[in-house]
Amino acid sequence: MKEQNSIPASKVARSAKFVGTGFKIGGNYIKHYSKKIFNPDLTRDELNEDNAADIYDSLSQLKGSALKVAQMLSMDKNILPKAYVDKFSLSQYNAPPLSGPLIVQTFRKNFGKTPDKIFDQFDLKSTNAASIGQVHKAELNGEKLAVKIQYPGVGDSISSDLKLVKPFAFRLLGMSEKELDIYMKEVEERLIEETDYELEVENSLKISKACADLPNIVFPKYYKELSGPRIITMSWLEGMHLKEFLQTNPTQELRNKIGQALWDFYNFQQHELRAVHADPHPGNFLITPDGKLGIIDFGCIKELPDDFYYPFFSTTSTDLLANKEETIKAFRALEMILPKDNEQQIEFYYQNYKEMITLFAEPYMSGEFDFSKDEFFNALYGFGEQISKMPEFKQARGVKHFIYVNRTNFGLYNILHELKAKVKTDTYRPHIKTKF
Amino acid sequence: MATKQKIQNAYIDYILTEGNKPISVFAFAKKNKFAEEEFYQYFGSFEAIEAGVWADFFSTTIKEIQNQEVWTTYSVREKALSFFYTFFELLKKQRSFVTYSMSHLKKGLHTPVALKEAKEIFEEFSVQLIQEGLESNEINDRKFISDRYKDALWMQVAFLLNFWIKDRSKGFEKTDEAIEKGVNVTFDLFQRTPIDNLLDYGKFLAQNAGFKMPF
Numbered sequence: 001m002k003e004q005n006s007i008p009a010s011k012v013a014r015s016a017k018f019v020g021t022g023f024k025i026g027g028n029y030i031k032h033y034s035k036k037i038f039n040p041d042l043t044r045d046e047l048n049e050d051n052a053a054d055i056y057d058s059l060s061q062l063k064g065s066a067l068k069v070a071q072m073l074s075m076d077k078n079i080l081p082k083a084y085v086d087k088f089s090l091s092q093y094n095a096p097p098l099s100g101p102l103i104v105q106t107f108r109k110n111f112g113k114t115p116d117k118i119f120d121q122f123d124l125k126s127t128n129a130a131s132i133g134q135v136h137k138a139e140l141n142g143e144k145l146a147v148k149i150q151y152p153g154v155g156d157s158i159s160s161d162l163k164l165v166k167p168f169a170f171r172l173l174g175m176s177e178k179e180l181d182i183y184m185k186e187v188e189e190r191l192i193e194e195t196d197y198e199l200e201v202e203n204s205l206k207i208s209k210a211c212a213d214l215p216n217i218v219f220p221k222y223y224k225e226l227s228g229p230r231i232i233t234m235s236w237l238e239g240m241h242l243k244e245f246l247q248t249n250p251t252q253e254l255r256n257k258i259g260q261a262l263w264d265f266y267n268f269q270q271h272e273l274r275a276v277h278a279d280p281h282p283g284n285f286l287i288t289p290d291g292k293l294g295i296i297d298f299g300c301i302k303e304l305p306d307d308f309y310y311p312f313f314s315t316t317s318t319d320l321l322a323n324k325e326e327t328i329k330a331f332r333a334l335e336m337i338l339p340k341d342n343e344q345q346i347e348f349y350y351q352n353y354k355e356m357i358t359l360f361a362e363p364y365m366s367g368e369f370d371f372s373k374d375e376f377f378n379a380l381y382g383f384g385e386q387i388s389k390m391p392e393f394k395q396a397r398g399v400k401h402f403i404y405v406n407r408t409n410f411g412l413y414n415i416l417h418e419l420k421a422k423v424k425t426d427t428y429r430p431h432i433k434t435k436f
Numbered sequence: 437m438a439t440k441q442k443i444q445n446a447y448i449d450y451i452l453t454e455g456n457k458p459i460s461v462f463a464f465a466k467k468n469k470f471a472e473e474e475f476y477q478y479f480g481s482f483e484a485i486e487a488g489v490w491a492d493f494f495s496t497t498i499k500e501i502q503n504q505e506v507w508t509t510y511s512v513r514e515k516a517l518s519f520f521y522t523f524f525e526l527l528k529k530q531r532s533f534v535t536y537s538m539s540h541l542k543k544g545l546h547t548p549v550a551l552k553e554a555k556e557i558f559e560e561f562s563v564q565l566i567q568e569g570l571e572s573n574e575i576n577d578r579k580f581i582s583d584r585y586k587d588a589l590w591m592q593v594a595f596l597l598n599f600w601i602k603d604r605s606k607g608f609e610k611t612d613e614a615i616e617k618g619v620n621v622t623f624d625l626f627q628r629t630p631i632d633n634l635l636d637y638g639k640f641l642a643q644n645a646g647f648k649m650p651f
Contacts, residue, residue, distance in 0.1 A: 100510060101517035102616050108525060109607055116505055124506060152612045 098134060098151060100124040106149055110228035118226065119145070137236065144236035146220065146296075152230065154195050159188060190278070190404075194299035201227045204234075204298040210273055216261040216292045237294040239286030242418065252422075254291055259371065259421020261293040266412050267428040270405075274309060278302035278404045280411035282418075302404040307333065312405065313430035316361035320434050321354060329436035335399050348392060359383055360409070363425045371413065372420035380413075440478045443468075447485045452532050457482050483549050486537055489530075490554040497523045498561050512569035513623040516589065519561070520615040524600055524608065538601055555590060562589040569626065576628040588622055 103124060107115045115122035119138040126134035126149075133150035193199065201222055208219035218237065226233035240248070250258075262285070269276040277284075278300045286294035311330040314320045321327055328350055331337040336353050337346055359380055363369035416423060446468045450458055458464035461482070465472040479485050501507060501518045510518060527534050541548040547555050566585045569575030575585070596618065600611045 099517050099616060099620070100506065100514050101521050102612065104504075104506070104518065105521035105525070105612060108521075114504065124509075152609045152616075 098126075102152070103136070103149055106152065106230050110231050111226075115147075119147075122147070133230075138233070140226075145223070145226075146234050146236045147226075148197075148232040148234075150195065150197055150230040185400075190300045193301075196229075197227065197232050198229055200298050201232055203301045207269070207273070207275075207277065207298060207301070208295075211265060211268060214261070214264050214268055216257055217265055218288060218292050218294045220294070220296060234296075237286050237288065237296060239288040239294050242282040242285060242287070242415065245287040246418065252420075255419045255421045256423065257291060258287055258293050259416050259419045259423045260427075262412065262415060262419075262421075263423045263425065264427050265293070265295065266408065267425075270304065270408075271313070271428050271430050274306075275301050275303045276405075276408055278408045280408055280415060282415060285415075302401075302408065304401065304405070308399060308401040308405075310431070310433045311436060312401075314432045314434065314436075315357045316364045316430055317432045317434075318365070319432060321358065323434065324350070326434060326436055327354065333436060334402075345392075352387065352390075352392075356383060356387070363413070363423075364430065367424060367426040368422065369425045370422045371416035372422070377413075377417055443470075443475060443478060444485055444489060447482065448489065448530075448533050451536055455536075486550040487553045489533065490537070490551055491557055493523065493526060493530075494554045494557040494561075497526055498557070500526075512565050512572065512574045513619070515565055515568075516562075516623065517615065517619050520592075520596060520619060521612070524596070524611055524615070527600070528608070534597075535601055538597065558590060558593060559586050562586040565589075566626075575623075575626040576632060578632070585626060588625075592618055592622055 119140045121139040123137040128135040136147045138145040138147050220234035223233040284297040311333040603611045
């Protein structure tokens with residue numbers, strides 16, 4: 001991969017980058033319509049693909065938070081046309097690397113030594129880019145290691161980066177300003193957490209220990225003494241990313257096994273640990289050669305407080321949903337129904353949220369669920385679409401915890417759908433309360 | 437018997453604790469218990485000591501980076517980056533002196549006396565780099581302008597020094613960013629850019645197409 005020649009320097013330069021993208025997209029439209037004169041059958045697919053490529057190019061040069069937004073956008077397939085999604089998915093494990101001397105410098109700052117003095121071998125060319133850093137291969141005492149290095153100053157540029165992305169995301173998603181604000185704030189909080197590599201090592205150690213008994217899941221070993229505020233050292237996991245894995249045409253049995261591991265991993269965390277790895281994008285997982293699921297990134301952990309956990313997950317049970325009065329109480333606790341709502345509004349939101357949650361909770365309802373079913377996802381997206389057009393939902397509702405939890409669970413569903421996995425869903429069940 | 441190093445250290449110690457130069461070489465020598473003439477064996481004046489310290493910063497940095505194993509594998513751009521990172525890492529140990537010395541530099545068009553020797557060392561280094569870059573085609577040869585590349589690198593030094601003095605970020609992370617971005621931009625400009633191609637094209641048209649500007 002070609003090394004990145006320049007990182008746009010200041011906010012001005014970063015803005016210029018986005019302006020540049022705007023021009024290019026304009027250009028793509030001109031290209032599209034001039035081609036269309038000669039070939040009226042031309043669909044918008046090519047145009048979308050051109051646009052997505054340019055958007056991706058410009059986002060990946062910005063690195064950091066902007067790239068993260070690209071990643072988040074690519075999670076939700078119903079929002080973006082397919083071509084955008086394919087390009088954005090690239091950003092999940094492909095971005096140009098940073099200079100060698102800066103890596104040496106980061107090591108010197110963290111450990112007072114250059115990498116070649118710490119490791120027996122250290123590859124200055126990075127193998128992968130994580131969105132706020134990059135991964136290098138190293139070797140120590142015969143063990144292969146993955147060393148994740150964070151780009152300096154990422155933490156500081158988060159807020160200004162997000163402000164830049166905002167108008168762009170605004171147009172792309174067509175969200176209301178308020179909704180977008182909550183969304184952006186969520187990204188900001190998560191990103192700031194993610195830049196704390198010491199916290200990440202703590203989380204990784206804690207969660208990999210707690211999940212050690214789950215079947216078919218492997219974690220890398222973390223080396224605390226070789227990690228610091230900007231560097232994480234862990235053992236190297238061999239494996240393929242989801243997309244590569246799917247290209248090998250795995251058997252249904254293997255898909256199910258991976259899917260089950262993923263399901264268990266997430267639901268064990270949500271319902272037993274009450275803290276969940278909240279970034280289920282495909283770049284964070286590897287499928288190892290012996291058919292296990294490797295989990296390689298603990299950047300963001302979302303804790304689920306009881307006052308959110310019980311009202312929300314209890315609504316996934318028919319026991320509660322059968323009782324309208326208690327359900328409304330739960331919705332109130334989640335701020336899906338607000339104190340100033342009138343009778344009519346209460347009924348309206350009750351009906352719609354009930355429908356939404358029933359849909360969402362479908363996998364939990366029976367002991368087994370087949371995620372390959374398009375009908376389920378179409379119903380889910382269809383309902384999402386329908387809701388997004390209702391003026392009543394223009395205003396953002398629900399406590400802030402939703403954003404994390406929805407992302408996690410929809411991300412999980414999406415990956416399981418891509419895997420076309422059939423999963424036993426009663427392995428780790430939600431804990432339910434029926435009175436509020 | 438005073439050595440060069442001892443005099444240098446005693447001088448730095450003096451200016452950093454007193455905030456000023458000693459009144460005279462005589463007073464300075466007396467305070468540190470050596471004969472005045474020993475001072476002149478090594479330095480002509482107090483300024484010369486400061487200039488020596490600065491020169492040492494540069495030559496130490498250059499020696500250190502050239503001894504690193506990765507040095508030979510670096511591109512010219514990376515070599516320059518490596519210089520700046522190492523340089524500021526070294527300066528960190530003497531930040532008080534640097535701050536003092538920088539604040540006493542005479543501002544003007546000419547290179548301050550304290551930095552003259554250092555500049556020569558750095559220029560020698562940058563001329564080598566640029567030569568290497570020109571040979572490997574990493575840097576574009578431009579008439580008249582190529583000779584000024586080394587000045588651009590020196591300006592980078594001056595800019596980053598000032599930036600670093602004002603940097604209040606943890607571990608001077610902002611300076612790292614400034615280096616990465618600044619040096620990259622400088623080398624991007626050294627490379628062949630669309631402007632070069634444009635000029636080249638213009639020249640071609642003027643010579644071959646009988647192309648005349650209509651105004």
